Amino acid sequence: xxxxxxxxxxxxxxxxxxxxxxxxxxxxxxxxxxxxxxxxxxxxxxxxxxxxxxxxxxxxxxxxxxxxxxxxxxxxxxxxxxxxxxxxxxxxxxxxxxxxxxxxxxxxxxxxxxxxxxxxxxxxxxxxxxxxxxxxxxxxxxxxxxxxxxxxxxxxxxxxxxxxxxxxxxxxxxxxxxxxxxxxxxxxxxxxxxxxxxxxxxxxxxxxxxxxxxxxxxxxxxxxxxxxxxxxxxxxxxxxxxxxxxxxxxxxxxxxxxxxxxxxxxxxxxxxxxxxxxxxxxxxxxxxxxxxxxxxxxxxxxxxxxxxxxxxxxxxxxxxxxxxxxxxxxxxxxxxxxxxxxxxxxxxxxxxxxxxxxxxxxxxxxxxxxxxxxxxxxxxxxxxxxxxxxxxxxxxxxxxxxxxxxxxxxxxxxxxxxxxxxxxxxxxxxxxxxxxxxxxxxxxxxxxxxxxxxxxxxxxxxxxxxxxxxxxxxxxxxxxxxxxxxxxxxxxxxxxxxxxxxxxxxxxxxxxxxxxxxxxxxxxxxxxxxxxxxxxxxxxxxxxxxxxxxxxxxxxxxxxxxxxxxxxxxxxxxxxxxxxxxxxxxxxxxxxxxxxxxxxxxxxxxxxxxxxxxxxxxxxxxxxxxxxxxxxxxxxxxxxxxxxxxxxxxxxxxxxxxxxxxxxxxxxxxxxxxxxxxxxxxxxxxxxxxxxxxxx
Numbered sequence: 001x002x003x004x005x006x007x008x009x010x011x012x013x014x015x016x017x018x019x020x021x022x023x024x025x026x027x028x029x030x031x032x033x034x035x036x037x038x039x040x041x042x043x044x045x046x047x048x049x050x051x052x053x054x055x056x057x058x059x060x061x062x063x064x065x066x067x068x069x070x071x072x073x074x075x076x077x078x079x080x081x082x083x084x085x086x087x088x089x090x091x092x093x094x095x096x097x098x099x100x101x102x103x104x105x106x107x108x109x110x111x112x113x114x115x116x117x118x119x120x121x122x123x124x125x126x127x128x129x130x131x132x133x134x135x136x137x138x139x140x141x142x143x144x145x146x147x148x149x150x151x152x153x154x155x156x157x158x159x160x161x162x163x164x165x166x167x168x169x170x171x172x173x174x175x176x177x178x179x180x181x182x183x184x185x186x187x188x189x190x191x192x193x194x195x196x197x198x199x200x201x202x203x204x205x206x207x208x209x210x211x212x213x214x215x216x217x218x219x220x221x222x223x224x225x226x227x228x229x230x231x232x233x234x235x236x237x238x239x240x241x242x243x244x245x246x247x248x249x250x251x252x253x254x255x256x257x258x259x260x261x262x263x264x265x266x267x268x269x270x271x272x273x274x275x276x277x278x279x280x281x282x283x284x285x286x287x288x289x290x291x292x293x294x295x296x297x298x299x300x301x302x303x304x305x306x307x308x309x310x311x312x313x314x315x316x317x318x319x320x321x322x323x324x325x326x327x328x329x330x331x332x333x334x335x336x337x338x339x340x341x342x343x344x345x346x347x348x349x350x351x352x353x354x355x356x357x358x359x360x361x362x363x364x365x366x367x368x369x370x371x372x373x374x375x376x377x378x379x380x381x382x383x384x385x386x387x388x389x390x391x392x393x394x395x396x397x398x399x400x401x402x403x404x405x406x407x408x409x410x411x412x413x414x415x416x417x418x419x420x421x422x423x424x425x426x427x428x429x430x431x432x433x434x435x436x437x438x439x440x441x442x443x444x445x446x447x448x449x450x451x452x453x454x455x456x457x458x459x460x461x462x463x464x465x466x467x468x469x470x471x472x473x474x475x476x477x478x479x480x481x482x483x484x485x486x487x488x489x490x491x492x493x494x495x496x497x498x499x500x501x502x503x504x505x506x507x508x509x510x511x512x513x514x515x516x517x518x519x520x521x522x523x524x525x526x527x528x529x530x531x532x533x534x535x536x537x538x539x540x541x542x543x544x545x546x547x548x549x550x551x552x553x554x555x556x557x558x559x560x561x562x563x564x565x566x567x568x569x570x571x572x573x574x575x576x577x578x579x580x581x582x583x584x585x586x587x588x589x590x591x592x593x594x595x596x597x598x599x600x601x602x603x604x605x606x607x608x609x610x611x612x613x614x615x616x617x618x619x620x621x622x623x624x625x626x627x628x629x630x631x632x633x634x635x636x637x638x639x640x641x642x643x644x645x646x647x648x649x650x651x652x653x654x655x656x657x658x659x660x661x662x663x664x665x666x667x668x669x670x671x672x673x674x675x676x677x678x679x680x681x682x683x684x685x686x687x688x689x690x691x692x693x694x695x696x
Contacts, residue, residue: 001068001352001359004075006279006298006367010271011077011324013098015091015121017114018060018083020104021134023049024258026067026080032189032264033069035354039261049080051356053462054455062455063428064090064310066322066353066369071268077369083114085661086449089398089431090310093380095121096396097309097324097369100275101129102267107141107255111149113661119154120634128245128275130252132267136164136171137257144203147253159214160207160253162266163200171257174266175200177207178237185262214250215240238273245274278367283326285383288339288390296327296391298367303389304328306336308382309396312353312371313424315463320371321378322353323364326393330370331363337387341377344387348373380430401431401446402666403652405453406474408443410467421464425456432456439554440474449652475645476599477683478672479548480557481592484509489584491576501568502576504529504537508588511559514597514672517545518555522562529565529577536574537562540581549586550594551683552690556672560585596680597672598644605639605655607663612637614658622647623676642670646679 014022023042026049031039040047045056049065061082069076079094081087095101103118105111122129131150135141143164150158165173165182173184175196182200183191196204216226218240225232232240244250254270256263278298285305287294296305310322323330330336330350337344351358351371364370378384381395409415422434422445433446447453453470460466485508493500511519520538522529529537545555562581603624607615609631616626616639624643632638648667655663675683 001361002070002075003361003363004365004368006300006365007277008074009077009277009365009367010074010275011079011097011099011278011367011369012271012275013079013091013094013101013127014081014104015095015101015114015118016083016104017106017109017112017118020083020106020109020112020114021258022080022083022104023047023061025104025132025134025264026078028256028258028261028264029069029076029078029268030067032261033071033268035069048355049078054459057458058455060084062087062090063312064094065355067355068352068369069268071272074272075368076268076271079369084451085114085117085656086447086452086455088448089429091121092396092398093310093430095125095127097307098125098127099278099281099367100271101127102271103129103131105131105133105146107133107135107143107146108138109135110142110146111153113659116153116662122248126248128248130245130254130270130275131158132263133253133255134258136255136263137260139169143255150251150253154251156210156214157249157251158253159211159250161270162254162263163203163207164255165194165197165200171260171262174255174263175204176266177204177211178241179234180204180208185260189261191265211237211241214244217249218244242274246276246280283393285326285391285393288392294389294391296366298325299327300329300366302327302366303386303391304330304334304336305383305385305389305391305393306330307393308375308378308380308384311378311380311427313427315424317356317358318373319375319427320351320353320358320373321375321380322369322371323384324369325364325366326391327366329363329365335386336384337390338378338382338384339390339392340379340382343377345375347375347384379427398430399448400666401433401448403449403453404435404444404446404473405450405470406442406472407434407445407457407468407470410469414466417464417466418460418468421460421466422456424464425459437473437476440476442474444473445470449656450650472649477551477553477675478514478597478599479550479553479555479589479594480514480597481508481510481589481594483591483593485588485592487584487588487591489580489587491580491583493576494571499568499571500573500576500579501571502533502536502573502578502580503566504562504577504580504584505564506581506584506588507561507563508585508592509559511557514557516556518542518558518560520560520562524562524564529562529567530572533567533572533574533577534562536577537581539574540578541585543578544582544585544589547690548594549589549691551596551687553596553687555589556597558589596675596683598646598675598679600642600670600673601645601648601667602670603639603641603643603648603665603667605641605663605665606632606636607639607655607659609635609637611659611663612639615639615655615663618654618658619643622651643667644673644675644679 067078081091163175182196184194306323312320385391435444490503548555624641630638
């Protein structure tokens, strides 16, 4: 592949709802640019960007892939992102290095939740954007409806650049609003001029007027001319639009058909024409030596630096670190320094990824996206620079995973292999976490949603040849007591020779501190129990609270006091007193009105206004207590509630189905509370076998 200078590069992320046509749009663009001889289809599993076995099997994107398209002396780096919300981490990584976005909307499906989320992401990252309406070859696709809906949501800044021409229910051409000219496609894919259809005239006038108004607002001079009734030249319009699109005050709407490869030519022309090259964007890090801000700004003349935005770890093709060059020009065999790991080394060969294929290049200029192979220490969100000029860039903020399931190896002995495979997968996907929950004797897999976890299980089997079983996780209950109990226990054993003798009198009562398992005190007088046996008594309590006598859960909040007992000068031993204390605890605990405590989470749910009733009703069913509601930007509500952890299982799926995917939630541990009697009884019954059997 050729080397491109910063001004000839466009880094464009494709965003939109799942199934809107992002991947097939990339296919059509690559085909039109002459990079492929035939267009792949998602349904046939032969597209450039959906190359993973899981993506082919499921017919949707799971990972972000980079597809560079060379077009008329320019290089458009397309970042094709997944549309399904479980893979939002991939989207966040791509958006962090994009300089502009194209939000893809299906003309048939119209505005969907994913469309709105894409807009919110662009707002967050201040990305210039365009809309591209696909499926225009489908008879009931309505470009006009999409434009009207977008204008209703986002106002005057929505500017349609083209209007479709239909004949005999076929998508045959388009009207260019800026030039006020019409073109129709010929059999060979080229276009020829034609007359603007009468039915398009009124729409053209409306769109043209809106565009002229937007252009007029770019300067006072233009405003005066506009009100004076003057016409702007095509060049003046384009120049004004270039400025307005780059700053986000105008959002163009284009359209086409991915299947027929129509509309891609104008899309690529407009990407180059209106979307900014990296040198028109800003980018800053911190110089780790001087602690001063380093304005990289994709300047090729500054010391070299890069940011690792994504990692690919594949058992077959190895490890690739995907980078964006933030300053300077990076060349083969350059020495690069990773400040985070304090490692300097040769980077070896430079590559450009085209889907799954790595193509070698001599150098990468500031603003370009490429890949480095076998950079063993580098991780996603690391910064690379020179040792003389160590630069650190802000790490991309990724969504926190809140959905979790328990996982077990289906075949014994696979545990180590699974652990290693998950480690590699977590390098690729930072929203995936494997956690060892030793307290409950389980291993947990955290992700954004259930679908992501299913994909992980499937990948483990196909890529790493290990099989896991996903199931409902156990929740960490606690046991405590509510009253005071006074107990006596004598442990006596005689079996020839030395016997065993330990005798304790103890009280057990609530300590008032649920953070601590137990407190131990002794008020023995007159040496009824010698001092040297006090540690053994405490050891007995210490072991007993690990697995409570009620449902084998850890015990908290107990005050244990040894006040009397007796001993035998020959038969008493530490072991005997330890056993006596353990048995006294079990008896005393069960006499002191024991209860189960369940963990409670502080839950925050963000939903559009219209769903608040459904969400609050569902929270009540889950034993949640709604604490309040705060209106937030974008006609949304933030609902705050307390909810038991046991009721959070499956919440992600239910919230999405209630809100059409528009709801989001987060939570953190709040405290323990007494479980209702029905929950307690059910839990005690379920755990009966664990009281005698420590094995899971």
